[in-house]
Amino acid sequence: VSQNSEPAEQPGSARRTRTQRFEALSDGVFAIAITLLVLDLAVPTTPHSSHHLLNAIADDWPGYLGYLVSFSTIGAIWLGHNALTDYLDQVDSFLLRLNLLLLLFVSFLPFPTRLLAEYINTGRAERVASTFYGLALLLCASLLSVLWRYAWHAHLVRPDVHDAELTLLRSRLTPGMVAYVLVIALGLLVPVAALVGYLLIALYFVFPVRLPRRRPRTT
């Protein structure tokens, strides 16, 4: 790249700098959102004995499960975001803004997680908490899908790329979003089951069932 003597080369290198900060802000927000989740795990304050503390921790399982689901979902979105930016040639103005919208939903996730931890399995208002949570997860996945489609159509992704990770992301986003809609509907009947469903969808995004060993090595 640096041997290129065209005057158009300088804006190109500026573009690449901009990609760096686009990634830096994104990684910052992902890292903070994923780490803030722990603040919502409440330390039991009442127990007077080891036995009571164990029970109090065990009783808070929806909090831990919600923590795990949100962590897995943010992790899955980061993996997808990471796979996408790996193949970005450049970033344009519109992608920067779409990305801010994705970060808005990602950084918002700790709130529905807290709502869920507060209301699930209490017999009070758990359908609202479960649906609200599912919609937030669906919005994150949808925005990642929009980001990916825009980058593709605006020719920001190198067209010759055949990457296992990116193929995996692309092939799973649409079924994943359909699954979110189904699990949100399930949550109206059995809210706790929806929580397990959200975890399974996140793991479906995260785990490359058959792909990790096929990659060429340079060793």
Added chain:
Amino acid sequence: VSQNSEPAEQPGSARRTRTQRFEALSDGVFAIAITLLVLDLAVPTTPHSSHHLLNAIADDWPGYLGYLVSFSTIGAIWLGHNALTDYLDQVDSFLLRLNLLLLLFVSFLPFPTRLLAEYINTGRAERVASTFYGLALLLCASLLSVLWRYAWHAHLVRPDVHDAELTLLRSRLTPGMVAYVLVIALGLLVPVAALVGYLLIALYFVFPVRLPRRRPRTT
């Protein structure tokens, strides 16, 4: 750059390292400030049914709107900061300090946001909260403007740059600051309307109405 054999070249490369940490600290503060906002969204604690929870969430709309306004404003300032640093050749001592001052106001924003969420639409002290919030937004935009002007006058920005994003930033900062003053005045009469006004100004900074498609592509 690396073919340059002058002894002055080494300080030049050190300067560039410094630009990296200048950007890293800034991106860190922007990412944290934008993500901390979610901590101020309170989970309703009283509702006993789905119906009550939906109402409680709906009643907290100033909190969500404030979240959206602050997120958009920090996002807009980040876009401007990003456009500016893309064209920085080097960073000098004074710019580092001006930037710390900008970060001071950006990292302070979650506080007036909380104040606003607490007092807006309660009939109590909302004029103070709305004005305080508007002044904080105005200070952020003004510092970004000062940063930009200093970088330009100290020849830290490459003078041959014609970038759509940078032109957009420059052409909108002054009208944006005038708009903040007007909306702060409006807020003394109708505090809630000011909140909508702040959102519109942030979106005005964020959206490049006619520019995103004109950029040359290298594909």
Added chain:
Amino acid sequence: VSQNSEPAEQPGSARRTRTQRFEALSDGVFAIAITLLVLDLAVPTTPHSSHHLLNAIADDWPGYLGYLVSFSTIGAIWLGHNALTDYLDQVDSFLLRLNLLLLLFVSFLPFPTRLLAEYINTGRAERVASTFYGLALLLCASLLSVLWRYAWHAHLVRPDVHDAELTLLRSRLTPGMVAYVLVIALGLLVPVAALVGYLLIALYFVFPVRLPRRRPRTT
């Protein structure tokens, strides 16, 4: 690398970009987890005189000790992670996921730290808090060990590397994990002693007793 004209070279450079974001997310989570610990140090609210405040601060010594242990442990894991990634040629899909699992446990650490600060030395439930804390530390060290073994077996680490820091990490991980098991058992008898034990293990990971001076210098 850039002189290599094979078509396989491009995916290779993409791989390297991915390493950058893998490191950026990890550093973000480490930095946030290590800094969030301070939020759990409670400011005493009751004292009416300097004498009372000094006593109140002194009485909270388990909180400060827990802060120090968790800070040292996260610091030690970061040093190990840092030594490992220094010698990574590339990152594959599976390592990215293993790393997310490590970050899950690292970002979870503030919770058992809070639990410990709340219950240690109160005569109530301190065995549960101490064991829970030890298991979390053990999980972090184990995951770092798994990460290291996987990277080695999948040929992601350059095989010709002989680094003092990496040798130190490798030679201490297994004894460190055995020590965690012993100290967890000790904690069932004397919970406070376990806290000191956890600190010693973290310092054992952190301090390169005899190695730091042997490194070749390029000056």
Added chain:
Amino acid sequence: VSQNSEPAEQPGSARRTRTQRFEALSDGVFAIAITLLVLDLAVPTTPHSSHHLLNAIADDWPGYLGYLVSFSTIGAIWLGHNALTDYLDQVDSFLLRLNLLLLLFVSFLPFPTRLLAEYINTGRAERVASTFYGLALLLCASLLSVLWRYAWHAHLVRPDVHDAELTLLRSRLTPGMVAYVLVIALGLLVPVAALVGYLLIALYFVFPVRLPRRRPRTT
């Protein structure tokens, strides 16, 4: 550097990667510590009118002043850290650990800041809060000084460097530490005056009174 064909060159490039993560963790901790300060600004909850809210905000001036002092101090330490790393050729094991110790004190700063905001100007225990705060600031400045001295003696800093910023840092660290000791003593007599003293020391570190214009420009 890349033309160097010695086998020792590879570890050298690994060293540089390590410098990147050393900086990334540091910038993360600085950014988070500086942004977390805002969480300690309490939103007044009692006021029923604009007049009361203005009074409540005005009454909390020690909170705002403490925020400003801690922000300025962390900013000053970051500037010094930044100037130092700009001239680091490499990082060795011991410097990594010294840096973790500096980050321990920096990330701890929000706690004495909170203590100060709670007790200053209340007539209760303010001497303890003020001294505790001053000692924390002194520890941060001392560690930065130790870091700088170690880097110099271990030949990690390029010896031919004559940088205005670095000279400034070096020439001000020792008087600054003496000033901290004096202001801590002053705080035993007049705690509020100490707060102003701490702010002046931070600004003394931050502002390069006569140096910023002497730097050569490459434009």
